[in-house]
Amino acid sequence: MTADGAADWPVDLRGVTESVVATLGPNDLWNLAALGLHAPTADGADAGRSDGAEGLPGAVRARTWGRTRTRRNFEARGEGVVQFVTDPRDFVDAAATVREEPDPVLDSADAWARVAVERVRSGSEGDTEWVDWHLRPTEAAVEHTGVRTINRGFGAVVEATVAASRLDVPGYESSALVDRLACLESVVDRCGGAPEREAFERLSKVTGWRDRR
Numbered sequence: 001m002t003a004d005g006a007a008d009w010p011v012d013l014r015g016v017t018e019s020v021v022a023t024l025g026p027n028d029l030w031n032l033a034a035l036g037l038h039a040p041t042a043d044g045a046d047a048g049r050s051d052g053a054e055g056l057p058g059a060v061r062a063r064t065w066g067r068t069r070t071r072r073n074f075e076a077r078g079e080g081v082v083q084f085v086t087d088p089r090d091f092v093d094a095a096a097t098v099r100e101e102p103d104p105v106l107d108s109a110d111a112w113a114r115v116a117v118e119r120v121r122s123g124s125e126g127d128t129e130w131v132d133w134h135l136r137p138t139e140a141a142v143e144h145t146g147v148r149t150i151n152r153g154f155g156a157v158v159e160a161t162v163a164a165s166r167l168d169v170p171g172y173e174s175s176a177l178v179d180r181l182a183c184l185e186s187v188v189d190r191c192g193g194a195p196e197r198e199a200f201e202r203l204s205k206v207t208g209w210r211d212r213r
Helices: 069-077 088-096 152-165 174-191 194-207
Strands: 016-024 030-038 060-065 079-085 099-101 109-125 128-142
Touching: 016 069, 016 088, 030 069, 030 079, 030 088, 060 069, 069 079, 069 109, 079 088, 088 152, 088 194, 152 174, 152 194, 174 194
Parallel strands: none
Antiparallel strands: 016 030, 016 079, 030 060, 030 099, 060 128, 079 109, 109 128
């Protein structure tokens, strides 16, 4: 707990940390989405930016693209629940599908933080509007502790969700993205376990990227 009564993040953040955020929708279900957390650097800026961002100094930043459910719920509720999951299938569901749950924290979450969000900046890239948010934890908990190994397959699944999200987005070459996805699929096949392969298969079915070859 910090001096102003806010909670600390339950994990150390550096660079851009991938997470799953749950936001409460108008149907009283929690919508799950992937959310990159940009950690502040020593000079007060944040990862992924050279000029920092307006708002809370040294705050963790996240960006939403388009008029998503996450943005809508951030605007309506002013908060969300950020969690750090270990199951690649949960990450793919959050990144590439519409998944709603009655409770905000998934069983695969090692840790979570309820965050207050503040809109600090907006703009557009091509035809897509983006909004930057500062996130301040108000409550946090660690659910599971233990030794976590590095799995290249899991990393490839995360990278694949990024590539898949850019298909048909102006400014990105679809053929290059399909080649990237094919490369990442081979990494998952070689280096991932059953959960990673299942997660990649879910992503492939949802996006239909293989049909573009």
